[in-house]
Amino acid sequence: xxxxxxxxxxxxxxxxxxxxxxxxxxxxxxxxxxxxxxxxxxxxxxxxxxxxxxxxxxxxxxxxxxxxxxxxx
Numbered sequence: 001x002x003x004x005x006x007x008x009x010x011x012x013x014x015x016x017x018x019x020x021x022x023x024x025x026x027x028x029x030x031x032x033x034x035x036x037x038x039x040x041x042x043x044x045x046x047x048x049x050x051x052x053x054x055x056x057x058x059x060x061x062x063x064x065x066x067x068x069x070x071x072x073x
Contacts, residue, residue, distance in 0.1 A: 024041050024042045024045050025042075027041055028041050028042070035064065035067075036054075036056055036064055036067045039069060040052065040054065040069070043069075052069065053069070053070040054067070054068070054069055054070065055067070055068050055070055
């Protein structure tokens with residue numbers, strides 16, 4: 001989810017888990033973000049109408065073998 005932050009405070013200790021504000025750069029540094037999503041996050045969060053096409057090849061067991069952001073041109 002993205003938001004334009006105007007002010008306020010996060011709810012302390014919500015029942016659904018910890019809430020934090022993160023920049024795209026901070027989000028990409030998290031250990032539990034899939035490696036193949038990290039190059040996409042900045043592009044997904046920018047205000048653009050660009051179509052993004054991704055090719056990912058996985059081995060059985062969710063092991064990533066190949067990943068590329070395809071050139072739309």
